[in-house]
Structure formats: C-alpha cells, structure tokens
Amino acid sequence: MTAPIVSTTWLHTHLEEPNLVILDASLKDNQSSLKTDLENIQIKGSRFFDIKNTFSETNNPLPNTLPSPEKFEEEARKLGINKNSIIVVYDTLGVYSSPRAWWLFKTMGHQNVHILDGGLPAWIEEGYKTEKNQREDIYPIGDFEANFNPNLVKNKEQLLKNIQTKEAILIDARAENRFKGIGDEPRPGLRSGHIPGSINIPYTQLLRDGKFLPKEELLKILKPNNKPLVFTCGSGVTACIDLIAFELISDAPKSIYDGSWTEWGQLENFPIEK
Structure with a gap:
C-alpha cells in the first residue's frame, strides 16, 4: 500500500x-x-x-x-x-x-x-x-x-448483482439526508434514496479543516475488514474521498461505481431504499 x-x-x-x-x-x-x-x-x-x-x-x-x-x-x-x-x-x-x-x-x-x-x-x-x-x-x-485496470471500476450491473451476493461492501459518501431520501436530489430528475444494502459514510466525517483525520480516528469510524469495498456518491467525485480514507488504513480491494447516484437514481427498474 x-x-x-x-x-x-x-x-x-x-x-x-x-x-x-x-x-x-x-x-x-x-x-x-x-x-x-x-x-x-x-x-x-x-x-x-x-x-x-x-x-x-x-x-x-x-x-x-x-x-x-x-x-x-x-x-x-x-x-x-x-x-x-x-x-x-x-x-x-x-x-x-x-x-x-x-x-x-x-x-x-x-x-x-x-x-x-x-x-x-x-x-x-x-x-x-x-x-x-x-x-x-x-x-x-x-x-x-x-x-x-478494470478492477478499480464497477458498473450498474455489477452493483445490481452485489445486492444479492453481498460479495463487496458498498459505501455511499453522500450526505445523510440524501442517503435517507429526505428531500430532493440536487440534480433534477433523480429518485431519492440509496442502493439497497449500502452503508452511509458521508465524506465530511473523514476530514477536518480540509485534511484527512489521523489514522487512529479513521480506524474508529471505518472499522475495516478484508471484504472488497465499492464506493459511490452523486457523480463519482466524493466517493474517491472515502476510498482514500480506507486506503490509509486498509489493504482491501477498492473500486468506484462510476455512474453513482446520477445513474442509479434515474434507472426506474433498479431498486432503491430509503
């Protein structure tokens, strides 16, 4: 690492x-x-x-x-x-x-x-x-x-399959209200909520004064294990903040769902939770 x-x-x-x-x-x-x-x-x-x-x-x-x-x-x-x-x-x-x-x-x-x-x-x-x-x-x-390196990117079909297999842990970096589906999405035309089975770790919890928290504090918040990790957010930007935080403390495989909620939230046949 x-x-x-x-x-x-x-x-x-x-x-x-x-x-x-x-x-x-x-x-x-x-x-x-x-x-x-x-x-x-x-x-x-x-x-x-x-x-x-x-x-x-x-x-x-x-x-x-x-x-x-x-x-x-x-x-x-x-x-x-x-x-x-x-x-x-x-x-x-x-x-x-x-x-x-x-x-x-x-x-x-x-x-x-x-x-x-x-x-x-x-x-x-x-x-x-x-x-x-x-x-x-x-x-x-x-x-x-x-x-x-295709292993660092995931698509919607892989995420849909993962809802059943639970092979990877899906982590959503958006704010809690967006994750819970409270209020409207900032981008028009998107449903509210999150991908079933995902965990909410808002990226703001991992930073202090524009810097990453010390490793000992990240360990307390993130509690890593060895399962593969997939990160998502609104459009694939802040998901990378969560990924880096885990990179500081864990060797587990990590990837980004590049479409993130901007894609998932407009897919009418894909499941959501609130």
Whole structure:
C-alpha cells in the first residue's frame, strides 16, 4: 500500500525533484455548494488537471465519467506527464476533487501519484509560494502510457448483482439526508434514496479543516475488514474521498461505481431504499 497522501512540508522539500509534476484538480463548481476565494491562485509551477472538461467522457450524459484510456493518455501527455513522473495533485478546497484525479491515475495504471493533504489552503497557510493561474501554458509532450485496470471500476450491473451476493461492501459518501431520501436530489430528475444494502459514510466525517483525520480516528469510524469495498456518491467525485480514507488504513480491494447516484437514481427498474 503506497502512501496516497503527502504533506505540504513533504511537497515543499521535494519541489526540485526533476520528475515532480504538481496538478491542480480543482472544480469550478461542486454539488456540495462549497466555495473558495482561491480560484485564481495556484501552487507555483502547477498544471491544471481539468476533471470536468478534459479528463471525463464528455459525450456521456452522466457527469465526470471515466474517459477512455486513449483519451486519458493523450491529455496526460499534453500536460507533460511521463511514465516516471511523481505526481502530486491538489485542489482549492483542501480535499475535495483531488482524490478523483488520484483515482483516475491509479485506474490508468500510474502508481506514483499522491494527494496534497489540505490542498491549496494548507499550502498558503504555511506561507509557501503561489502564483496567478497559468491555465493556458503549453508543456513538452510527455510519454505517459495508460494501462487501464478494470478492477478499480464497477458498473450498474455489477452493483445490481452485489445486492444479492453481498460479495463487496458498498459505501455511499453522500450526505445523510440524501442517503435517507429526505428531500430532493440536487440534480433534477433523480429518485431519492440509496442502493439497497449500502452503508452511509458521508465524506465530511473523514476530514477536518480540509485534511484527512489521523489514522487512529479513521480506524474508529471505518472499522475495516478484508471484504472488497465499492464506493459511490452523486457523480463519482466524493466517493474517491472515502476510498482514500480506507486506503490509509486498509489493504482491501477498492473500486468506484462510476455512474453513482446520477445513474442509479434515474434507472426506474433498479431498486432503491430509503
């Protein structure tokens, strides 16, 4: 189990590492209605990893879905990412969308990728260098190669089967009211509730001040065992936060239901619980 997160101190001391690539994976908007005043600032020398428009399958009606390995490889190379790159990814909210970028790289076979714990707010708090966003920069084309790992992704048919087999534990990272089906979904046209048999662990319970809780606190909340884990949320973003939390304390197999509730909630023939 490679360490999925690094501290601001670690990143600051490794800035001169020749293979280091720092990626800003911030989202302009989010379904959690979180706001930031740092959207025009980046860590000095970082590159923008556009989850919404570049590193998603934009032709898919579902948001934030996994792009093809060919598309991911092409776009990663445009960012100057190589096979031997040491990738550190962050976002402007502390920890929110950066775990999604981490998971995307893992799914495409790149192991040397890490999340900056606390993200840009923690970096600024330490007084480290920032600059105005350089979103239009052109980089030397990298030699990144995508080697897709299908074990890290689950689809609706697999989740439907799992309701009966209970082979994997399904963990829903959404807020409790959405999980229980109390009130409307933020995306129109979706039913309310959750996938039968799933467990609700809101991602907000696993963070404090934009950083992951210490391992001893995560162990008390998550109580891991060795069963495979599948994570879901609204559109596959915050599910990755829960996945990283488990990654910090457990070697159990982990995957993301990429369609998440945006898909399941519109499937009239698929069961739900409230």
